[in-house]
Amino acid sequence: MTLLFCFGTRPEWLKIKPIIQKLQRNQYKLLFTGQHQDLIDDVVVDHTITPHHTTSVTRLDQVVSDCIMQFPAGDFDGVVVQGDTASTFGCALAAYHRKLPLLYVEAGLRSYNLNHPYPEEGYRQMISRLATVCYAPTDLSAKNLTNELVNGQIVVTGNTSLDNLVWYKSKCQYLDKVLVTMHRRENHGDMDLWLIAINQLAIANPNLKIIMPIHPNPNVQRHRHLLTAVQVVDPLPHDQLLQLLVKVKLVITDSGGLQEEGSFFNKKVIVCRQATERPEAIATGHLHLCPHPAQLASTFYPLIAQYYTTQAPCPYGDGMAADRIISHIKTTILR
Secondary structure, three states, X not given: OOEEEEEOOHHHHHHHHHHHOOOOHHHEEEEEOOOOHHHHHHHOOOOOOEEOOOOOOOOHHHHHHHHHHHOOOOOOOEEEEEOOOHHHHHHHHHHHHOOOOEEEEOOOOOOOOOOOOOOHHHHHHHHHHHOOEEEEOOXXXXXXXXXXXXXXXXXXXXXXXXXXXXXXXXXOOOOOEEEEEOOOHHHHHHHHHHHHHHHHHHHHOOOOEEEEEOOOOHHHHXXXXXXXXXXXXXXXOHHHHHHHHOOOOEEEEOOHHHHHHHHHOOOEEEEOOOOOOOOHHHHOOOEEEOOOHHHHHHHHHHHHOOOOOOOOXXXXXXXXXXXXXXXXXXXXXXO
């Protein structure tokens, strides 16, 4: 009895890894699409990858057709996907074509605006329709799936990303540091304005060390010269990113993963987006939306001026999501 875990980006790997670690080696195989080859090397060194490298993962038809060839019917008891990328959708479609059970991790996140984020929101909704089981991270995401009348079973598990963080939580500090990341497609048009606004904060607050691991996407890289007062570093391996995250006082990001991780560590997180598919932590005071670069300073200063006092638990889970998923898989899929 074998599960096929599919991933193409670093966030996808980080969120399926806690599940894989609880299975025996003969119970799973891994398929890597190669979507984020430059970011993935530091997180797959401990595993033998069954590689599926496509020449252009932006061509969804190529992803689907190649993945179908990788999914011979009967070889797997189920296909596990996570997230909302072209890799996730392509592998989900391939599983559907091969009539294999599809297990969708982190299902039910919604903006209900197909253009924000594009194309991720469309992928999420379509994958949920194909899934045999939807593993929802929160009650709200499960409610979204219930309201949509999806065909598959809905199981609330918490978010697997937090399973990676339990060891780090006791090491939290609130030093005069700020972590910044920016990469989302929806911000590419204003990326220069975002980076100028971030740099202005660094100039006005020399007592704060503002650190930005810069994304390799050319739409970000071509504006890095604007960050004259920011400590710009290359993308960090995930363990090094977590070591930095536990020490900062504030996070400025458009990353979904950092919204979850920052909330788990009780950090203040400024979300540089018009909306978030993770609104639970807005209610608890962990997340603060900033829809436009012109509003960054007015969002930043009230948050940085006070020590973090929110005692509300992280709404995205308790670090035990993989255990719940494995328990369900063993009683329903691998029985």
